[in-house]
Amino acid sequence: MSLEFLPSTLPFSPEVIGEKPPTTPIPDNPQILHDFAVKVESDEAETVTTPLSASTHQFHSQPTERHTQESASIERNSDGQITDHHLHHRLEVPPEEMREKYGCTHIPRVLHIKELLTLPTNLGRWPVVLMDQDDTLFSHNQSSLPFDQANFKFIPLEGQSVKTVTRIFTKLKEQYPGISIWGLTNGYGDGVGDRNIYTRMRQAGINPKLFQEFLCRTKHNETLTKGERFKKVIKEWQGKQGKATYVVAVDDLVGNLIEIAKACQELRIPCITVHMLGSYTKQMLKFAHERGYRDLASFYKAHPKHKTMLDEYCWTVLEKHAKGVFKEGDIVREPKYVV
Numbered sequence: 208m209s210l211e212f213l214p215s216t217l218p219f220s221p222e223v224i225g226e227k228p229p230t231t232p233i234p235d236n237p238q239i240l241h242d243f244a245v246k247v248e249s250d251e252a253e254t255v256t257t258p259l260s261a262s263t264h265q266f267h268s269q270p271t272e273r274h275t276q277e278s279a280s281i282e283r284n285s286d287g288q289i290t291d292h293h294l295h296h297r298l299e300v301p302p303e304e305m306r307e308k309y310g311c312t313h314i315p316r317v318l319h320i321k322e323l324l325t326l327p328t329n330l331g332r333w334p335v336v337l338m339d340q341d342d343t344l345f346s347h348n349q350s351s352l353p354f355d356q357a358n359f360k361f362i363p364l365e366g367q368s369v370k371t372v373t374r375i376f377t378k379l380k381e382q383y384p385g386i387s388i389w390g391l392t393n394g395y396g397d398g399v400g401d402r403n404i405y406t407r408m409r410q411a412g413i414n415p416k417l418f419q420e421f422l423c424r425t426k427h428n429e430t431l432t433k434g435e436r437f438k439k440v441i442k443e444w445q446g447k448q449g450k451a452t453y454v455v456a457v458d459d460l461v462g463n464l465i466e467i468a469k470a471c472q473e474l475r476i477p478c479i480t481v482h483m484l485g486s487y488t489k490q491m492l493k494f495a496h497e498r499g500y501r502d503l504a505s506f507y508k509a510h511p512k513h514k515t516m517l518d519e520y521c522w523t524v525l526e527k528h529a530k531g532v533f534k535e536g537d538i539v540r541e542p543k544y545v546v
Contacts, residue, residue: 298516299482300461309468311478316523318485320344320367320375322532323455324382326479331452333385335444337437337467338418339458339483340392340404344372345411346489353501361401361410364485369412376417387448389420391433391456393463396423420444433458434466438474450476457481459490487520 305313312327320343323336338344348362349355363369380386394404401407404423408415415421422436431439445451454476456467464480471478491513495506507514 297461298512300465305465305468305480309465309472309478311468311471311480313464313468313480313482315482316520317457317481317483318524318527320372320457320483320485323375323457323481324378326455328453328479330383330386330455332383333387333449333451334383334453334455335441335451336379336386336388337391337433337454337456337458338388339460339463340390340394340408340413342459342486342490342493343457343483344413345407346486347493349489349492349496352492352495352503354496359401361407363411363413364489367485369414372413373417387419387444388417389422390415390418391422391437391458391467393424393433395425395429397425432466433463434468434470437467438470441470441474441476452477454478455481457483459483459486484520484523487517491517 299315300313302313302315305311314322314327344367345361345363347354348358348360363372376388379388392404394407395402396404398404398406405415420440422433422440424431424436428436441451454467454471456464456478458464458467458480459482461482464482468478468480491503491506494510494513495503498506500506500509507517
C-alpha cells in the first residue's frame with residue numbers, strides 16, 4: 208500500500224521531536240522497514256533534570272508511579288528465571304516473556320481496536336474482553352505543552368469514533384455470540400470532576416452500556432490491581448455463565464496487562480494481552496504534563512527511553528500501513544506537537 212496519504216505530522220517530524228528526521232531513505236519493503244525501525248532506536252544515556260512546577264490540571268486515572276515506565280528488556284535472576292523487577296514501570300514487554308512467565312499470548316504495538324477482529328486464535332464459546340478506557344478508547348484533546356486548561360476535555364481517539372468502536376464491538380459479537388465485553392479501568396467511579404471516569408466517558412461520548420460489566424476504581428477498592436478486581440468479579444460471573452473460554456485484555460499500560468495475565472494464570476483461563484498504542488503521542492504529552500514539563504524536548508532529554516519508544520511507535524505506524532493493515536482514516540492521526 209502506498210504511504211502517500213500518511214499524515215505529514217508523524218511524531219518524528221522536526222516539529223515534533225525538535226531534531227532532524229532520519230536521513231536514511233525510508234525503505235519500501237515491510238520487513239526492511241521493520242529492521243530499519245529497530246536500528247533507529249535512541250542510544251541516549253538516562254539523564255536527570257528537574258522539571259518546572261506542574262500546572263493545575265492533573266490526571267487521576269491511575270497513580271503517578273504507574274506512568275513512570277521503564278525498559279522492556281527481559282531481566283532474569285541467577286537461575287535464569289525472569290524476575291518481577293519493575294513489572295509496572297515498563298514501556299513494553301516481549302511476547303516471549305509473557306508466554307514463559309504467564310502462559311499467555313501477547314500482542315505488542317496495536318494501533319487500532321479493529322486489530323481485535325484478527326486475533327491469532329479462536330476464542331471459544333464464552334470469551335471475555337477486558338477493555339481499558341483512558342488512552343485506549345479516548346484521550347485528552349491537547350496537542351501541545353503547556354495544556355490549555357480552559358479548553359481541556361476528553362475526546363475519542365482519532366480514527367476510533369464512538370461509531371467505529373460500536374461497529375467493532377458488534378463485529379466481535381457476530382464472531383463470538385457468547386462474548387462478554389467488560390470495561391476495566393483504573394479511573395475512579397466516585398471521583399469529582401475529571402477525576403470521575405464517567406465524566407470522562409460522557410465527554411468522549413462513550414456509553415458505559417456498551418459493556419456487559421464495568422469495573423472501575425473506587426475509594427473502597429483503590430488498593431486492588433486490575434487483575435485483582437477482575438478476579439473478584441469473574442468468579443461470580445463464571446458461576447452464572449460457565450467458565451470463560453478466553454480472556455482478551457486490552458490496555459495501554461504493560462503493568463496492567465501483566466496483572467491480568469497473572470490473574471488468568473491463577474484462574475487457569477487462556478489469555479491474550481493486547482498492548483494498545485493508538486494514543487501513544489497523547490500519552491507522552493500527558494506524562495510530560497503530569498511531571499510539570501513545559502515542552503517535550505526537555506521531557507525526552509530527561510527520559511530518553513520514552514523518546515526511543517516514540518520512534519519505534521512511528522515506524523510501527525509506517526510498517527502497518529505498508530502491510531495494508533489500515534485503510535485511510537483508520538489510523539490514529541495525531542496533531543503536531545510543538546517542542
